[in-house]
Amino acid sequence: MKRLTIVCGVALALGAQTAALAQARPDFSGTWRLNVSKSAPNVAGNTPNIPFPSQIVARQTPTDISVESTSIRQQPVSAVYKLDGSKVTVQAPEGISETGEAKFDGPNLVITSRRSFSSPAGEVVVDFKEVWSLSGSALTIEKTRTQSGDTSNSKAVYDKT
Amino acid sequence: MRMKLFATLSFGILLAATVPVLAHHSFSATYDGNKPITLRGTVSKLGWQNPHAHIYVDVKNADGKVVTWEVESAGPTALLKQGLRKEDFVGAEVIIKGFLAKDGTPTVNASSFTLVESKKEFVNEQTTP
Numbered sequence: 001m002k003r004l005t006i007v008c009g010v011a012l013a014l015g016a017q018t019a020a021l022a023q024a025r026p027d028f029s030g031t032w033r034l035n036v037s038k039s040a041p042n043v044a045g046n047t048p049n050i051p052f053p054s055q056i057v058a059r060q061t062p063t064d065i066s067v068e069s070t071s072i073r074q075q076p077v078s079a080v081y082k083l084d085g086s087k088v089t090v091q092a093p094e095g096i097s098e099t100g101e102a103k104f105d106g107p108n109l110v111i112t113s114r115r116s117f118s119s120p121a122g123e124v125v126v127d128f129k130e131v132w133s134l135s136g137s138a139l140t141i142e143k144t145r146t147q148s149g150d151t152s153n154s155k156a157v158y159d160k161t
Numbered sequence: 162m163r164m165k166l167f168a169t170l171s172f173g174i175l176l177a178a179t180v181p182v183l184a185h186h187s188f189s190a191t192y193d194g195n196k197p198i199t200l201r202g203t204v205s206k207l208g209w210q211n212p213h214a215h216i217y218v219d220v221k222n223a224d225g226k227v228v229t230w231e232v233e234s235a236g237p238t239a240l241l242k243q244g245l246r247k248e249d250f251v252g253a254e255v256i257i258k259g260f261l262a263k264d265g266t267p268t269v270n271a272s273s274f275t276l277v278e279s280k281k282e283f284v285n286e287q288t289t290p
Contacts, residue, residue, distance in 0.1 A: 042272070042285065049258075049272045049284070051194040073189035093195055117196055120230070120267035122223045124198055148199040150258075 026107055026134045028065060032056040032158035038138075039156040044071070050145050052156040053077075065102060065109070081111065090115075100128075108133045188260075192270040196261040200230060200269065201277075204250045211236040216271075218255060230267040232257050234274070235285055243283050249276055 034044060034054045043052040053069035060066075068078040075093030081102030082088060090098035090113060100113030109132040116125045127146040132139060139158040144151060188194075200220050208215035216232040234240065237247070254277040262268035273284040 045188065048188070048194065050197075051260075071189070071194060073187075074194050077195065093193075096195060115195075119196070119198055119261055120222075120228050120265075121198065121200060121220055124196070126197055145197065147197060150199060152258075 024107065025104055026109075027060050028058045028109060028132055028134065028139065029060045030058060030139075031161045032058065032139050033161050035138075035157045035159050040154045043154055043156045050143055050152055050154040052141065052143065052154070056139075056158060067111075105131075188270055191262060192260040193263045194260055198259060198261050198269060200232075200257045200259075202230065202255065202257075204253050204255055205229060207247060207250050209237050209247045211238065214240060216250060216255070216257075216274075218257065220267075228267050230257075230269060232259065232269050232271050232274070234271045234283070239285075240283060245276075245281055245283055249279065249281060254278060 032055065034052055036044060039052070042049045044054060051071065053071045055070050057068045057070075058065055063084075064080055064082050066078070066080040068076055070076045077090060077092050077098075079088055079090040079100055081100065083102060083104065085101050085103035087099050087101050090100050092098040092115065096115055096117045098113055098115040100111060102109060102111045104110070111128075111130040111132070113128045114125065115128065116123060118124070125147070129144040129146075131142045133142075134140075137160040139160070140155065141158070142153065142155045144153040200218060202218040202220035204216055205219045206217035208217075214234045214237055216234055218230045218232055219227050220230055221227050240246075255274050256277060257269060257271050257274045259269035259271040259273075262270075271283075271285070273282065275282045
C-alpha cells in the first residue's frame, strides 16, 4: 500500500512537472512579417549587414517547430527543428549545406545552425545563433553571425499577421 | 532633316538615361543574402563612379591561387562622407564583408569593409528596401 502511494506520488509529480514545462513554453506559431521601423538598421533591403527574412511562418507542437523563412527575390530556407536540441538538416537553397538545432532556454527559443557553401575563394562556413522571444504579438529575433573568426549581431522585430 | 535630328537626339537621351538605371540595381536581384562572405586582399583597381564604386581586390585562395574579386560598394559620395578618399584604396589591404553574387562569379556586394593599415572603416548605412 505504501509502495503504491509512493509510485502514484512520483507519477503525479512527474506529470505536474511536464505540464508546467509545457505551459512555460511560449508558442511561436504564426505568420510573422518583418517590421523594419522597429528593427535595427540594415536588416533588409539593399546591402544588409545581417539580413533577416521578410516573412517567417512557424508551426510549433510540443515536440518540434517548423520554420520557413522567405525574403524578396531570395530562395526560401526551411527546417523542422526537434525541440530536444537534436541536430536536423535545414532545407537550404541549392549549393548550400546547413544543419541546425533548436531548444528552449527559459521562455526563449534558441536556434543554432552551421551553413557551408563553395565560393571562388573556397569553402565558406558560417555559424548562426538566433534567440527568439515573444512580447505580446511581437516576435524579436537576435541574430549572431560568426564567420572567419569575426562575430556580428543584429536584431529584428516581427509582427504577427 | 529636323525630324531625323530630333529622333536621333531623343534616342540618345533615352539611352543615356537607361545606363544609370541599369547600374543602380537592387541587392536582391543580383546578390544572394543567404551567402555572406568575408574576404581579405589587396586593392588592384578602383572604379570611382556613382551610383556604386567598384573595388577590385586580389584575394589569395587556400591553394595559393590569386583571384580578382569585384566588390560593389556604395558610391563615392557615401564613401567620402565616412572619410574614405579614392587615394586611400589603391594598393591598400582590405577586409571586405559582403554577399556573393547569385551568378557564382567572384563578385560581392560589400556591407562593410576595413582598410587594414589605416584602420579606416566603412559601414553601409543605406536603409532603403
